[in-house]
Amino acid sequence: MPQIPEKIHELTVGQLSARSGAAVSALHFYESKGLISSRRTSGNQRRYGRDALRRVAFVRAAQRVGIPLATIRDALAELPEERTPNRDDWARLSAAWRAELDERIKQLGRLRDHLTDCIGCGCLSLENCVLSNPDDIFGERMTGSRLLPERRAPKKPECS
DSSP: OOOOOTTOOEEOHHHHHHHHOOOHHHHHHHHHTTSSOOEEOTTOOEEEETHHHHHHHHHHHHHHTTOOHHHHHHHHHTSOTTSOOOHHHHHHHHHTTHHHHHHHHHHHHHHHHHHHHHHHHSSSOOTTOTTTSGGGTTTTTOOSSOOOOOOOOOOOOOOO
């Protein structure tokens, strides 16, 4: 991995890509979504602060566990400007995601445990599908795994 001398306070997109392992196109995408930021040189080239390395690492780690980019962006907005986020900053942000991750783990466990039943069915139309209708939430109103919007009768024109 290329080393960046301490005296260099800004990185080119290529340097950030090489150090973070993220493709240049991914860095441009992250910037377009407000996850990282850069300044432009007089030649219109991007320059990233060194803190972008930790931000990119955080984004990539959060993506690997399925955190949506909008949630990641909101979390990064809480970080201090003009300083590299520290361990306490990251711990505070990631703690907020614990419940969401626990729920995803629960859903993945349910999928793992019941996937064979649904594949055996072939159509996911079990009366009480544990994947599409966990805990039979909709069982009182309807059966089947697909939830279609209820159709309302069209209003009849009023006669005058």
